[in-house]
Amino acid sequence: MSQPKWWQTAIFYQIYPRSFADGNSDGIGDFKGMIEKLDYLQALGVTGLWLSPHFPSPLWDCGYDISDYEAVAPEYGSLENFARFLEGAHARGMKVILDLVLNHTSDQHSWFLESKSSRDNPKADWYVWADTPPNNWQSCFDGPAWTYAPERGQYYYHYFMKQQPDLNWRNPQVKAAMWKAVRFWLDLGVDGFRLDALGTIYEDPAMTPHSVPMTLTELRHFSDNAKTPKERKLAEKYWFDMFKHQWGGPGLHDLMKELRAILDEYPGDRMLVGEDDNIDYMGNGDDELHLVFNFPLMRTDRLTPDWARRNQAERLSRLDTLQTRGWPCNTLGNHDSPRLLNRYGDGVHNLQMARLHLALLLTLRGTPFLYNGEEIGMTDLIITDPSQLRDTMATWYYESLVNELKIEPAEAALRAGTMSRDKNRTPMQWQNAPNGGFCPPGVTPWLPVNPNYAVGVNVADQETDPDSLLNFYRRMIRVRKETPALVAGEYKPIHEKASKYLAFLRFTPEQTVLVALNFSVKPKRLDFSDLGATSAQVIFSSAERTELPLTKADLEPFGILIATL
Ligand code: NOJ
Numbered sequence: 001m002s003q004p005k006w007w008q009t010a011i012f013y014q015i016y017p018r019s020f021a022d023g024n025s026d027g028i029g030d031f032k033g034m035i036e037k038l039d040y041l042q043a044l045g046v047t048g049l050w051l052s053p054h055f056p057s058p059l060w061d062c063g064y065d066i067s068d069y070e071a072v073a074p075e076y077g078s079l080e081n082f083a084r085f086l087e088g089a090h091a092r093g094m095k096v097i098l099d100l101v102l103n104h105t106s107d108q109h110s111w112f113l114e115s116k117s118s119r120d121n122p123k124a125d126w127y128v129w130a131d132t133p134p135n136n137w138q139s140c141f142d143g144p145a146w147t148y149a150p151e152r153g154q155y156y157y158h159y160f161m162k163q164q165p166d167l168n169w170r171n172p173q174v175k176a177a178m179w180k181a182v183r184f185w186l187d188l189g190v191d192g193f194r195l196d197a198l199g200t201i202y203e204d205p206a207m208t209p210h211s212v213p214m215t216l217t218e219l220r221h222f223s224d225n226a227k228t229p230k231e232r233k234l235a236e237k238y239w240f241d242m243f244k245h246q247w248g249g250p251g252l253h254d255l256m257k258e259l260r261a262i263l264d265e266y267p268g269d270r271m272l273v274g275e276d277d278n279i280d281y282m283g284n285g286d287d288e289l290h291l292v293f294n295f296p297l298m299r300t301d302r303l304t305p306d307w308a309r310r311n312q313a314e315r316l317s318r319l320d321t322l323q324t325r326g327w328p329c330n331t332l333g334n335h336d337s338p339r340l341l342n343r344y345g346d347g348v349h350n351l352q353m354a355r356l357h358l359a360l361l362l363t364l365r366g367t368p369f370l371y372n373g374e375e376i377g378m379t380d381l382i383i384t385d386p387s388q389l390r391d392t393m394a395t396w397y398y399e400s401l402v403n404e405l406k407i408e409p410a411e412a413a414l415r416a417g418t419m420s421r422d423k424n425r426t427p428m429q430w431q432n433a434p435n436g437g438f439c440p441p442g443v444t445p446w447l448p449v450n451p452n453y454a455v456g457v458n459v460a461d462q463e464t465d466p467d468s469l470l471n472f473y474r475r476m477i478r479v480r481k482e483t484p485a486l487v488a489g490e491y492k493p494i495h496e497k498a499s500k501y502l503a504f505l506r507f508t509p510e511q512t513v514l515v516a517l518n519f520s521v522k523p524k525r526l527d528f529s530d531l532g533a534t535s536a537q538v539i540f541s542s543a544e545r546t547e548l549p550l551t552k553a554d555l556e557p558f559g560i561l562i563a564t565l
Contacts, residue, residue: 004487004488005269005271005290006047006048006095006191006269006271007048007095007191007192007269007271007273007290007291007327007367008327008367008487008488009047009367009481009487009488010047010048010095010367011045011046011047011048011362011367011368011370011477011480011481012046012047012048012049012050012097012367012368012369012370013041013044013046013048013049013050013369013370013371013372014049014050014051014052014334014335014369014370014371014372015034015049015050015051015052015372016029016052016335016371016372016425017029017030017031017034017051017052017053017054017063017076018052018062018063018076018425018446019372019373019425019426019427019428019438019446019447020033020034020037020372020428021033021034021036021037021428021430021438022427022438022439022443022445023035023036025439025440025443026075026439026443027439027443027444027445027446028075028076028445028446029076029427029428029438030075030076030077030081031054031072031076031077031078031081031082031084031085032077032081034085035081035084035085035088038085038088038089038092038094039092040459041089041092041094042092042093042094043474044375044470044473044474044477045473045474045477045478045481046094046370046477047093047094047095047481048094048095048096048097048191048367049089049094049095049096049097050096050097050098050099050194050273050369051096051097051098051099052099052335053066053098053099053101054072054073054076054082054098054099055067055068055069055071055072055073056068056071056072056073056074057073057106058106058107058108058163059390060106060161060163060164060392061141061160061161061163061164061392061393062390062391062421062425063099064099064101064160064164064196065104065105065106065107065108065160065161065163065164066101066105066106066109067105067106067108067109067110068109068110069105069178069181069184070180070181070184082188083188086188086189086190090189095191095192095271096190096191097190097191097192097193097194097271097273098185098190098192098193098194099193099194099196100182100193100194100195100196101196101197102167102169102178102195102196102198102201103159103160103166103167103196103197103198103200103201104158104159104160104164104165104166104167104200105164105165105167106163106164107162107163107164107165108163111123111126111127111167111177112126112127112165114126115127115129115165116149116151116152116156117151117152118151118152119152119153119154123173125168125171126167126168126171126173126174127156127157127165127166127167127168128156128157128165128166128167128168128203129152129154129155129156129157130146130154130155130156130157131153131154131155132155133146133155134146134207135207135208135209135210135245136209136210137157137203137207137209137210137245137246138210138215138216138242138243139158139159139160139161139162139216140159140160140216140243141160141161141392141393141396142161142162142216142392142393142396143215143216143217143396145157145158145159145246146158147162157203159197159200159203159246160197160200161392161393163392166200166203169201169202169251169255170251175255175258179258179259179262182259182262183262186262186263186266186270190270191268191270191271192263192270192271192272192273192290193271193272193273194273194274194275195272195273195274195275195276195289196275197275198252198256198274198275198276198281199247199248199252199276199278200246200247201249201251201252201255202248202249202250202251202252202255203245203246203247203249204245204246204249205249205250207245208245209245210241210242210243210244210245211241212238212241212242214238216242217397217400217401217404217405218405219235219238219239219242220397220419221401221405222235222238223235223239224415224419248278252281253280253281253283253288256272256274256281256283256288256289257283257287257288259272260272260283260287260288260289271290271291272288272289272290272291273289273290273291273292273293273329274289274291274292274293275293276292276293276295277292277293277294277295277296278292279292279315279318279319279322279326282319282322282326283322284322284323284324285322285323285324285325285326286323286324290327291327291328291329291367292329293329293330293331293369294311294315294328294329294330294331294366295331296311296314296315297311297315297330297331297332298331298332298333298337301343301344302344303332303344303357303360303519304499304519305498305499305500305501305502305517305519306499308360308364308502309493309496309502312364312365312491312493312504313493315328316328316365316491327366327367328364328365328366328367329366329367329368329369330361330364330366330367330368330369331361331368331369331370331371332344332357332361333371333374333424334369334371335371335421335424335425336421337424338380338423338424339373339374339378339379339380339423339424340354340357340374341353341354341377341378341379342379342380342424344357349521349557349558350377351377351469352557352558353558354374354377354469355469355472355476355542355558355560356517356518356519356558356560358374358472358473358476359476359515359517359540359560359562360502360517362476362477362479362480362486363480363486363504363506363515363517363562364491365489365490365491365506368480370473372428373428373429375469375470375473376429376457376458376459376462376468376469376470377457377469378426378428378429378450378452378457379450379452379457380423380424381422381423381426381448381449381450382414382417382418382420382423383417383420383422383423383447383448384410384413384414384417385413386398386413386416386417388422388447388448389416389417389420389422390422390425390446390447391420391421391422391425393419393420393421394416394417394419394420394421394422395416397415397416397419397420398412398413398415398416401415401416422447425447426447426448426449426450427439427445427446427447427449428459429449429450429452429453429457429458429459430458430459430460431453431458431459431460431461432453432454432456432458432460432461433453435449436449436450436453436458437453437458437459437460456468475540476540479539479540479562483511483513483539483562483564484508484510484511485506485507485508485511485512485513485564486506486513486562488508489506489507489508489511489513490506490507490508491504491505491506492504492505492506492507494528494530494531495526500518500519500520500522500524501516501517501518501519501520501524501526501555502515502516502517502519503515503516503517503526503528505531505565511564512533512564512565513539513562513563513564513565514528514531514536514561514562514563514564514565515561515562516528516553516555516559516560516561517559517560517561518555518556518557518558518559518560519558520557520558521557521558522557523554523555523556523557523559524554524555524559525552525553525554525555526553526554526555527550527551527552527553528550528551528553529550529551531550531565533550533565534550535547535548535549535550536548536550536553536563536564536565537563537564538561538562538563539562539563539564540560540561540562541559541560541561541562541563542556542558542559542560542561543555543556543559548561548563
């Protein structure tokens with residue numbers, strides 16, 4: 001392959017700004033804190049940072065409701081602070097991409113305030129307006145997707161909360177205004193964008209109603225209680241059917257091409273990664289998005305060899321069909337999904353599994369994305385006091401369970417806390433100190449800190465323990481960076497019938513690497529003599545070993561082996 005681009009060799013780390021590091025001791029993360037932690041990130045070894053939204057926002061959706069696209073939220077600092085952060089990241093060899101929310105703005109954005117003020121103002125057509133709700137579409141967060149604005153005597157459309165009105169992307173003025181914001185950040189030197197919810201930008205122009213026989217609350221309730229495979233399948237079908245007309249309408253390819261052309265005007269290979277798994281959004285492979293996430297890999301309750309194998313076969317062959325071969329992009333979690341230990345752990349071998357899963361992510365072909373806090377094994381914190389919830393979707397769910405479905409409040413609180421994304425967005429745990437060292441004692445953090453900072457789940461303790469998860473992350477990241485075949489090599493599965501372990505080769509013309517991952521609680525003795533090599537040199541092994549006999553490669557439970565042939 002020709003010289004890989006920076007976004008192909010990068011290891012990305014997602015920072016959730018509100019929870020990452022509090023530099024001014026007000027209980028809220030900020031740029032001062034992020035700047036102070038740049039050395040930590042450099043030592044971790046990551047080379048790309050994705051910032052969840054850092055823009056001014058009334059915070060109905062934790063920053064994904066933006067009220068000014070060309071500024072920094074005052075609680076996070078100033079543009080000057082942002083510039084210093086960017087400069088500091090660049091100086092340490094880390095690129096920075098921002099979250100770009102195109103589908104909707106905040107209802108407090110000046111564009112919307114003007115648009116809703118009358119039917120004939122200059123921005124009257126910047127959002128999606130109708131005299132009466134044209135269909136039964138739902139907001140995926142809270143009830144009907146059409147909300148009445150008395151100022152205009154009309155309804156506006158919102159796929160997300162009513163505080164997140166959808167922009168009318170068929171209006172060229174909307175595009176021009178948003179492209180101006182895009183250039184604003186590119187001019188400042190950011191390296192690209194993660195495109196939020198791009199599938200929701202265009203809806204079905206025929207406005208076809210959905211046919212699911214229940215409300216959104218009822219559907220959530222139904223999903224929560226779906227126990228049998230049949231019920232779960234039906235719930236899944238209902239979710240899909242309820243929203244399918246609100247997704248993927250015509251127009252997105254042209255829009256992505258336009259946006260890509262803007263990025264391509266800039267030097268330095270600026271990059272776009274879509275919050276979508278649809279490879280179609282990569283266009284011909286070189287004219288729309290550079291990357292889309294391989295979400296199908298993480299959409300399972302259990303990561304198994306077979307699951308990963310089938311996922312790779314499907315994704316990689318599909319990427320190969322693009323005119324310019326597509327580059328994969330793998331992730332196991334983010335700010336919208338439960339923590340990895342909670343999702344994939346078995347409760348007994350959690351930490352071994354966390355290591356195995358990281359090894360999987362970092363040895364697969366494609367750019368990996370990690371989520372802050374995973375490197376120390378942070379876990380979900382279920383907030384059962386509804387007044388402490390900050391994820392409005394969960395607050396709304398709590399209220400609807402109690403008021404509409406008459407569920408007992410304690411049970412409703414547990415359910416809401418469990419579905420809430422707050423649980424996986426709690427403050428980063430820096431030390432074994434009050435508030436996990438995120439903010440000083442006596443300051444109330446914006447979300448409660450998980451008390452497990454006191455039992456080793458914190459950065460300071462793990463830094464000094466050579467066997468900690470944090471140090472494992474550092475080692476594994478180093479292994480990936482120093483092994484060319486893992487960065488840019490081809491992928492070839494081997495031993496494809498094995499149900500308990502995953503084995504594959506990664507290779508370039510110069511190097512062939514064997515990866516073997518034991519997903520079971522039992523040791524495995526593997527025979528790789530079929531590879532035609534006589535010996536292998538160990539690059540990384542979770543068990544102490546000096547040599548690797550290819551006929552008797554022993555893998556302990558959840559063992560990891562990476563070797564050059
Ligand atoms: C996807 C984001 O990841 C999520 O956090 C947000 O709520 C929605 N898009 C709406 O912007």
